[in-house]
Amino acid sequence: MKRIVVIGSISMDLVVTSDKRPQAGETVIGESFRTVPGGKGANQAVAASKLGSAVQMVGCIGNDPFGQQIVENFKQHGVDVAHVRVIPNEVTGTAHIVLAEADNSIVVVQSANKQVFFTEEELDQLLDEQSFVLLQLEIPIETVRQVTAYCKEKGIPVLLNPAPSQPLPSEVIEDVTYLTPNEHECRDLFKGLSVNEVLERYPNKLLVTEGVRGVRFHDGREVRHVPAIRANVVDTTGAGDTFNGALAVSLIEQEDLETAVRFAVVASGMSVEGFGAQGGMPTREDVQQRLERV
Numbered sequence: 307m308k309r310i311v312v313i314g315s316i317s318m319d320l321v322v323t324s325d326k327r328p329q330a331g332e333t334v335i336g337e338s339f340r341t342v343p344g345g346k347g348a349n350q351a352v353a354a355s356k357l358g359s360a361v362q363m364v365g366c367i368g369n370d371p372f373g374q375q376i377v378e379n380f381k382q383h384g385v386d387v388a389h390v391r392v393i394p395n396e397v398t399g400t401a402h403i404v405l406a407e408a409d410n411s412i413v414v415v416q417s418a419n420k421q422v423f424f425t426e427e428e429l430d431q432l433l434d435e436q437s438f439v440l441l442q443l444e445i446p447i448e449t450v451r452q453v454t455a456y457c458k459e460k461g462i463p464v465l466l467n468p469a470p471s472q473p474l475p476s477e478v479i480e481d482v483t484y485l486t487p488n489e490h491e492c493r494d495l496f497k498g499l500s501v502n503e504v505l506e507r508y509p510n511k512l513l514v515t516e517g518v519r520g521v522r523f524h525d526g527r528e529v530r531h532v533p534a535i536r537a538n539v540v541d542t543t544g545a546g547d548t549f550n551g552a553l554a555v556s557l558i559e560q561e562d563l564e565t566a567v568r569f570a571v572v573a574s575g576m577s578v579e580g581f582g583a584q585g586g587m588p589t590r591e592d593v594q595q596r597l598e599r600v
C-alpha cells in the first residue's frame with residue numbers, strides 16, 4: 307500500500323494571542339498563551355493521517371517533555387513514529403507565534419530539527435517504490451538536497467513545500483515532482499519572473515498557493531485557478547501544511563492534479579476554522595461534506 311513519508315520538522319508551538327502586534331522596542335499586554343503541537347513536517351503528517359492515509363513521520367525531537375507530548379499527539383492521530391529520533395542533550399524545536407490583527411508572526415528555533423541527517427543505507431531502509439515523500443525547509447538544506455536527489459534516482463515522488471522561504475539549489479527544484487510555494491516564496495525563488503511565467507515553466511509541477519485567492523498551476527495548456535472556500539477564520543497557522551498534506555493524500559490515490567488541488571484547497575480552508583496549526587484540520591468525511599457544498 308502507498309504511504310506518505312514526511313521528512314521534516316517537529317516542533318512545539320508557543321502561541322500568544324494579542325489585540326496588537328508589538329513594534330520593535332514595544333511591549334504590549336497579550337490575552338492568552340497556549341502550547342500546541344506544530345512544526346511544518348509534523349503538521350503535514352497529522353493533516354494527511356486525519357484524511358485517511360498511512361503516514362510515517364521521520365524527524366528529530368529533544369529529550370524533553372515537549373518531545374514526549376508531541377509523540378503522544380502523533381500516536382493519537384495514527385502517525386507512525388518508528389523513525390522519530392530522540393536526540394540526547396538537545397531540546398525539541400519550538401515556534402514562537404504571535405496571533406494578532408487577524409494574522410500570525412512566527413520565530414522558529416530549530417533545535418533538534420537541525421539533526422535530521424541520513425546515510426545512504428538509512429534512506430534505502432526508509433524509502434521504497436510505495437513511498438510518497440513530503441519535505442519542507444525547517445530541516446537542514448543538505449538533507450533536503452540529499453533526499454530529493456535520492457528520490458529522483460529511485461523514481462520516488464517528492465512534494466517539496468519550500469517554506470519558510472530560503473534560496474534553493476536549482477537541482478532541488480529540478481529533482482522534485484511537485485513544488486508548492488506561496489506567492490512570496492515563489493517570488494523569492496524565481497526572482498525577476500512573474501508568477502505566470504514560472505507556472506508556464508513548470509506545468510503540472512509548480513502549485514502556487516495564494517491564501518484567500520486560492521491556488522494556481524499550469525496544466526500544460528493553460529494556467530488553472532482553484533478558488534479558496536469561504537471560511538470563518540480563527541487561526542491561519544498550518545493552513546499551508548494542511549494543503550500539502552491533503553494534496554499528497556489525493557495524489558497517492560491517483561487523482562488528477564486538478565481534483566487533488568480542489569480537495570486540498572477545501573481541507574486547507576477548513577483548517578483555519580480552529581485554533582492552532584492542527585486544531586482545525588478536517589477528517590476525510592468533513593472534506594467530502596464540504597466539497598459537496600462547494
Ligand code: RIB
Binds near residue numbers: 343344346414444
Ligand atoms: O506552518 C505552520 C508552522 O510553522 C507552525 O506550526 C510552526 O511550527 C511553524 O514552524
